[in-house]
Amino acid sequence: MTDALVLIDPTASTIEPADLAAAQLPVTDLSAHRGDGIFETVLVTASASTRTVVSRERHFARFCASASALELPEPDPDLWDRAVEAVIAEVVAADPSIVEFGVRYAMSRGGQPAQGRSPGVDSEGVNSTGANSNNGGPQPRGWAFSVPVDETIKRARAEGVSAVSLDRGYDAYIGSKAPWLLIGAKTLSYAVNQAANRYAKQRGAEEALFVSHDGIVLEGPTANIVIRRGDRLLTPSPEAGLLSGTTQRLLFDHASALGLQAEYADLRLEDVKSGDGAWFVSSMRTAAALIELDGNPVANDEELTAAFQSVIKAG
Numbered sequence: 001m002t003d004a005l006v007l008i009d010p011t012a013s014t015i016e017p018a019d020l021a022a023a024q025l026p027v028t029d030l031s032a033h034r035g036d037g038i039f040e041t042v043l044v045t046a047s048a049s050t051r052t053v054v055s056r057e058r059h060f061a062r063f064c065a066s067a068s069a070l071e072l073p074e075p076d077p078d079l080w081d082r083a084v085e086a087v088i089a090e091v092v093a094a095d096p097s098i099v100e101f102g103v104r105y106a107m108s109r110g111g112q113p114a115q116g117r118s119p120g121v122d123s124e125g126v127n128s129t130g131a132n133s134n135n136g137g138p139q140p141r142g143w144a145f146s147v148p149v150d151e152t153i154k155r156a157r158a159e160g161v162s163a164v165s166l167d168r169g170y171d172a173y174i175g176s177k178a179p180w181l182l183i184g185a186k187t188l189s190y191a192v193n194q195a196a197n198r199y200a201k202q203r204g205a206e207e208a209l210f211v212s213h214d215g216i217v218l219e220g221p222t223a224n225i226v227i228r229r230g231d232r233l234l235t236p237s238p239e240a241g242l243l244s245g246t247t248q249r250l251l252f253d254h255a256s257a258l259g260l261q262a263e264y265a266d267l268r269l270e271d272v273k274s275g276d277g278a279w280f281v282s283s284m285r286t287a288a289a290l291i292e293l294d295g296n297p298v299a300n301d302e303e304l305t306a307a308f309q310s311v312i313k314a315g
Contacts, residue, residue, distance in 0.1 A: 001101055001148045002094035004087045008080070008142030010073055010107065015083045017090070020145055030138060031108035035189030038066040039106035041147060043283045044088055045313050046098055051088060053103075054283065054315040058246040062186060063105075069185040072107060073140055080105060083144040091146050100313070102147035102284050106188065110138035153285050156206065157309060160289035160300060161280060163207040163220070164200050165269055172216035172240045172266070183241050193221035207280055209272070209293065216240055217267040223282035224248040225290070227267065227275040228260070228301065234271075237264040247281045247312055254311045258304070269293070277301035279308060286312040 005020035018024055031037035040063045043054040060077060067075055087103050175183040200208040209225060210218040217236055219225055224245035226235045233255050238244040252262035272278050278290040278298050287308035291300050 001098060001146060002091055004090035004094075004146040006083045006086045006144045008083050008105075008107075008144065010076065010079065010140045010142055013076060013079050015079070015086060017086065018143075024143070025108075026111060028112040029108055029141070030110060030112060031106070031188050035187060035191070036070070037106055037108035037188040038063060038070060038072065038186055039104060039188055040186060041102050041104040041283050042084070043100060043102055043149075043286070043313070044091075045100050045315065046088075046092055048096075051092065052315040053084065053088075054312065055246040055250050056084075056315075058249060059283075062244065062246060063107075066185040066187065067107065069179075069182055070109070070187065072109060075107060075142075080142070080144075083142070087144050087146055100149050102149065103144055104147050105142065105144035107140055107142040108188070110140045112138065147284070149284060156280075156285050156288040157305075160291035160305075161206040162204070162292035163209045163280075163290055163294075164203045164205045165209045165211050165217075165294055166196055166199065168210040168212055168218055168241065170212060170241065171214045172212035172218070175239065175241055184238060184244060186243055190221075196221045205292075207288075207290070209269075209290075210242075211269060212241055215268055217269060217272060218242045219245075220280050220282075223280035223285065223288075225267075225272065226251065226279045226281055226287075227272055228277040228304065229271070229275050231260055233260050233262045234265045234267060234275075235262075236267055240266065245281065247283055247286065250312060250315075251281060251287070251308060258307055258311070273298060275299065277304060279305065281308070281312070 003020040005018045007016045007018045040059045042059050045052045084103050196208040207220050219242040235248055255262035273293050273296045276299050279287045281287045289300050289305045290298050
């Protein structure tokens with residue numbers, strides 16, 4: 001798959017193709033050394049006549065919500081759509097036979113403030129971290145690039161995954177008390193998520209499953225968890241302390257067509273282990289069956305897994 005990159009200037013409302021293999025980001029950018037930015041990853045399915053960006057509107061709505069939580073400028077939908085479409089066009093033009101790939105788009109707060117000024121405050125003491133980042137404050141920058149559906153993703157879809165549970169370090173529902181934790185925002189600060197994935201692999205598992213300090217199941221580092229109990233699909237509420245999932249909500253929209261009821265519920269680890277099936281769901285992996293948790297086998301519903309994957313890819 002070709003590597004496509006588009007640079008986005010939110011201030012000038014322009015996009016520009018660039019070389020993904022070349023240096024593009026200054027080391028003073030606040031996303032590079034503080035993770036101060038937001039992102040989304042969408043799955044694109046393609047055929048000879050159609051191209052579908054799965055859950056496009058949901059992803060962008062979450063992108064805007066993340067921008068608001070971080071006091072970043074409100075993203076212009078037309079600008080970001082143009083960037084995503086430009087990446088898609090380049091990938092498809094290079095390989096018309098491609099059937100699926102991802103596009104990741106991001107916005108950084110921008111460059112470090114001018115020397116002698118506090119971050120987020122201009123020379124007159126005016127807040128410049130948000131939409132009006134002027135007078136020497138950081139100027140936002142954005143980008144969008146192609147992401148392949150690699151063999152790890154394909155294997156997870158086909159074979160399922162094992163996971164270990166990890167204490168997330170805070171109690172459930174803490175977000176309402178501590179909004180500065182940005183629990184519901186999809187930020188570029190992914191060091192903890194990456195560390196959790198590495199720890200899971202050291203324990204012989206493919207995935208991690210975060211659990212609140214008081215025992216409520218939350219999410220994976222890069223996926224939501226959904227379980228089946230009888231004719232019900234259950235997933236933790238975002239208010240419990242996790243990212244609201246675009247793929248999980250898409251799946252819930254189609255639950256009735258699959259003969260299932262969809263509900264949000266507080267789950268314990270035993271609920272996952274004893275359920276009639278469990279899945280990690282996300283944009284790129286679609287639905288990967290969780291077949292083992294903390295060394296305990298989990299019921300594997302292969303037929304429903306295939307149905308979930310088809311529903312999600314259809315967008």
